[in-house]
Amino acid sequence: MPPSKNSKYVFASIATALFVFFLFAILIVLLVRNRDASRKILNEAQYNISDSSTISQTAIPDTRTTTGDSTTWTTVRPEQESFKSDGRTTQIYLPSTISPIEEITVPTRSLHVPHCDIPSTYESACPSIKRLSSTNGDQNGLIHAFDQIRQSSVLLSDTFRPVEYALNLSITDKNQNILGGSLDLLAEIVLKETNTILLHAGGHVQFPDDGKFTLWECANGRLICVNSITRLTDKNLVVISLSESLKPGTAIRLSIDKFESEIVGNPGLVVQMPSKWEKDRAWIVSTHNNHANTSRFVFPGVDEPQVVAALKLCLQHPKDTFARSNMPKESSSDSSDGHATTTCFHESPNIPAQLFAFVLFDNLKQINTNPNTSRPVNEKTTIETFVGKHLHNEDCQWILDEASQTLNKMTSLTSMQYPLEKLTILSTPIPTDGTRALGLIQLKETWIEYPKYFFPHSLLVSQVVQQWVSNMITICDKCIQEGLASYLEWTVTSAESISDTQSNNISRRFHETRNRLLHSESAVRTNMASLSINSLKPTTNRCADRTALVFYMLEQAYGQQAIANFLAVLFLKFSWGRCINAEELSLAFRSVANADGVFESFLDQSHEMVDDYPVIHINFANSSLVVSQDIDSSNKTYVIPVEVVDDARKISKVLLNDTQIAIHRTAAYVVAQPNTYARHIYNVENYAKLVDCVGDRGEDRCPSISRDSLANTFNDLCWALLHNRLNEADKTTQWRAVFERLVAHGNVVQGDCACCMEKQGAAKAQCRWTWRDRCSKITLLNAI
Template sequence: MPSKSRLLIIALLLLAVLGVASVVLLLRVNNIFDSVNDTNKTSRAGVFSPVNASDVLPTRLAFPPSKEPAVYVVSDEVINPSTTSVDPSTESSTTTFPSTEATTVFTPTTVATSPEKPTFNLNECRQRVGNLSKSQCPNDKSPIKNAWLESSENHAALTTVNTAEHYDLELRINSKDENVIEGSARIYLRTQNATSTIVLHADRQISDIFEERINVYSCETGAQICMHSMTRLFDQQLLVISVNEEIPQDTLLILEITHFETIIPYNAALFTQKPMPWILGTYFEKHGARSVFPAVDEADNRATLALCLTHPSEVSARGNMPIISTESMIDLKKTCFDETYAIPASQYGFVLFDDLIATESDTSQVDVYIGKHLSNPDAKWIISEVETAIKKMTELTGMPLSVPKLSVISSLIDVDGTHSQGLIILKESWIEYPKYALTYTILIQEVVDQWISNVFTVCNTAQSSFCAQEGLATYLEWVTTAEFKALNRSARSRFDAARQRAIATKVERQRLNFGNVFTPEMECAERAAITFFMLEDLYSREAMARFLKDIFAKYGNKKCATLEELGDSLAVATGSPVAREMFLSYAQNEDYPVINVNHQSGSSLVIDQQQPTNSTPYTVVVELLDDTLKKSTHKIDGNQAAQASNAQFVIADPFNKGYFRTIYNPENYGKIAACIKSPQGCVIDTKIIKGVFTDMCWALLEDRLDTKDSPQIPVWHRLFAEFSDIDKSYFPGDCNCCINKRSVAGSHCKWTWRDKCSRLALANNS
């Protein structure tokens, strides 16, 4: 056993070896960092104080310059033989580390820089209103260059300059005979870019806005921003304010307009009714808020509104939200409403009225106010039907009614109905005759709009022939109205009628007696509604319910949805990208597709679509039915669909589920005609066959039948001859005259032949 003295000697030797090793290690470190002060060597965590890499490391080990200040973490680890690339701006060489040595490696890490200053939010800004400070502004009237002052109808969207986040609005009407509304507004705006310009909508009905009545403040500092000039562009309905300094992007501003006046007579955004009952209300849905108060009046801009109305004391007031306070004055009353949700300015609204019968209930979300003079003042049926519609819309969208109370008010308004958040104005004649199906349709449409356009909006598009937002509302009205079984108006029947209107020519619309009723706005909305229902037919009501819940969850009360985003949601809800392709193809084109079906009996089938000028191919799902009653489905886009066929003939879209027309080759028409004339009768329903020949007649009168090859023309003429002994009901309108020249003997066909048929490429002159 070793003695104690021997163990002591061994321990001392080990300590000496460790001491020498430590000295060697320190010398090596000092050789590398000979320019670093002792105070900068290490901290308790082994991290150097922030310094530049080029000051610390030899040139060949320097890190490339970083945009962020860096610190260097010291870590001891064994490095395997490797080659380290060097910043080419310093030296083109490599450094090889021995595999057996412990080497100090310096790893850059980003310093936690001080966070960016948080954006000043609206609540903070509103709390500072009492601490705003005015400045002594210079009287500088030197000319300035401002693109917004150039007279142009095609100005940019106001939301590219500034967006409104909140309005504090006070409006005052002193008597029922008054022709002017006095107002003041405090508008909270956020700049979208660095700018020296503030732009609002203000139509010519708004007057008495002067520079001395306008103040601009920075929310962050409370300091006034001096104004250079104020310009009204009446043709563009703009109020342009130029300031003396450039305001940074994302700055929250307070714009005060201490007084303005709004003219009531001939103001399209207001409706009035005198003398009994007296009513004054807003009609912002179609005409916007810009005719009543200055605003960023664009559908893409959502802002909250706190409204106070001062009005004659004998008058009642209703607004978007419930009343939160009233104040009595001499002959006047001030009524203030709870703050709205963030909605477009076109969805703000109010109604002042007297002498209406109120049907109110604490247990219902619906209040009704109708005229005493109506023969049917009982409004309980309105409450019942509106509650049913609210329940259905909540079920479909997954979102409840956005307001605590919904007020329905009757008026002699010159439209069937209008709405804003929490308010529905209904033409009183419809209320007086509640048994009319159209009364329910109009009422339910206005209830649906409490979700569409209030909660959910579609971004403005350049496409004027496909109104997605209005079309979605129309589709939902079809679905909701179908809940009222007594009306016997299914969503399918509404689609069929809308489809017939949408594909009809002007002549057909006159023949079908809806030419004067079918407005461009209705056509635009119904094109989109037809597309939504077509997708429901293809994928199921459940898939569309998933789509609705998805878009309301993503965009409801938030931001507008683009057409592409709607398409994406459809693809997710249906589980098929075809749904997206179909929707966008209809949304991005101005008409409807024409499908060509070339069927050779017992041989082949080719399906494609006619390609109009300046349009992109549609994506269409076509169902085919053949003479054996066999069904098949085909996706048609920009490419042909071809396959073998053993059938005698085929019929596309036999049940009119698609939004398109179909044209066939002469042989297929001939086989269908033979089926009609068969002694055993045709296996295909007469209604389906009439649909085939209705499309053929349209194509004939529009010169859309295939006549590219001259030899084809006699083939068509022989086909028309085969039609001579088929009942005329298969060939509607002027078509019968044009396919059968022998019918010219009749006085009607004589003039039709001269004016129309003789000019067609397939005129049968034989």
């Protein structure tokens, strides 16, 4: 039976609907692919992965294994070692005025694969770029935008995030004062739509008029015209105005084909150019990576510590000089005229721009390993060391020994292998003690010459430690980052017996730093020395010192294994990623220790709290021990572990917050262990018992109290007296007896404290002004 007209109509309608649905599905797929194109390009550039690879939380660069003429790519998983090598290291000997220098090269590990490269055949139809100053009249309303930038704290990373720098730098003559360069930058637009690109570029960076700025939009493969280039010299910024706006998530490649940086006087460079008659001095041009915001004076980019990106660096330099950078050398070639060499390095992992580093040098001597030493071998990493020509090989072996010891110890502490095949250590004329760039350490040349002192050893260990802290991970709060590095340096030098002196003992360094810091903070609070002037020693970074004390305090309270687990969590979760904030640090510590509130109460807003510490009251009488905390006018309270020991060596550990803790205890006296960053104040009855522990036979009478504990006890007593914190005015007779006995011992209390404790102190010439200015204002002394 033939189909009716109605059935034919129904079949035709269904076919039409299916066809329209099919076209609509194709359109959706195309739109989704276009939306994801920028992100795919950025992921491939940043992690060097294919579609079949998996992006791990920790970005670990790929490795390449070469067998004969074939090459295979392998994605390294997180459980594998970063930057795996196939073990074949080539030694190339180059000519030198001193001795052959061993060049460390490795098989190509992650050959730079171009992503979103600007086609060489493209034809630009863009008008010429306007070169403006921030004071020029501009019809596009940029001046108003410039005023807004000046009036605010600009974070370039809020709108523009670099992913990869391809940087070429050139200095072809040793007397040249210009470092030439070009930059190819892969980046992403983030957060909000914009028609301007901001880069950091200090006053030492210039853009010649014949230089080109080219911007390529990656997903659609098209050119975006640059309308104008404007310098904001007071903000160290260059503003690139575009012909159209870019949406968030857009991947772009920005090419600057020419810029120039002045060498002499550049705060981002270290320069030593010896005269002709200084034949033994080295010629050196290097980056100065010890401070933030210095890379902007060498090359344009985003110079913010929380922004990390990969670096692909090539250096053109005089043929009779040598080049080192963060990464091992990948290739080198001579120029056609034979006067210059171009050295290219492997692509780095993601690190801040301020840690992009290089050194160009000649006339330095390489230290060779003494085969007769029992130096611990690091099988993965070769350590190369360059020092001044006048130093002897045997006098510098300690650098190789201690650097290798530190590499091994840090691997154990962090559960993270050092990621590079080489670590370069150089003696250079840097204005600071040392720099900590990944794979490239510079030490001040004067310190290298005095290994009998402890500081050069501490400095070297510190810089190696910061290969992990500052490079593999970065912490947003630089005070915490520097303090963690200091604590780890204390740990390594103590555990490895580096520079076999008493100075390397971690407990000793904790107490010295604690006393110095508490004394200096007393002076800051009162605008005068609370103790004798001789007891005050300046510290270069009180905030970092305070943080190091807190980490040691946490180790003493929760154990070394808790700290090791904490470090393992940090490096597993955050290696080569963005900076870690204080909340994430606190959560990481809570995950390995039952320490709710301790970490954050000391380390949140660390810069604002640099002069703050808890004051703990310990009242022990009639078998009752009561521990409480002073609450100051700001209502700031701490969560702090307190460890109290008695004459029978019985220890009580409490976690103190804003409430007091009462414990029944039968003992003659108690004293707090000096392993916390706090001051401890006791009642007069307990002080009277502790005075018996002073003197020649004090150790026999009080074997449970260490000398450090006793010294800290009476230092804190002096602080409490001079700051009017002893409020037991109804016990004047007992206080007078304690003071008289302490003064009679002669060396227990000194300075202003001794003057105020002595009844006849007001009549003594050396104490007269102290009594008038300080002692007469103390409530307890007036009552006595």
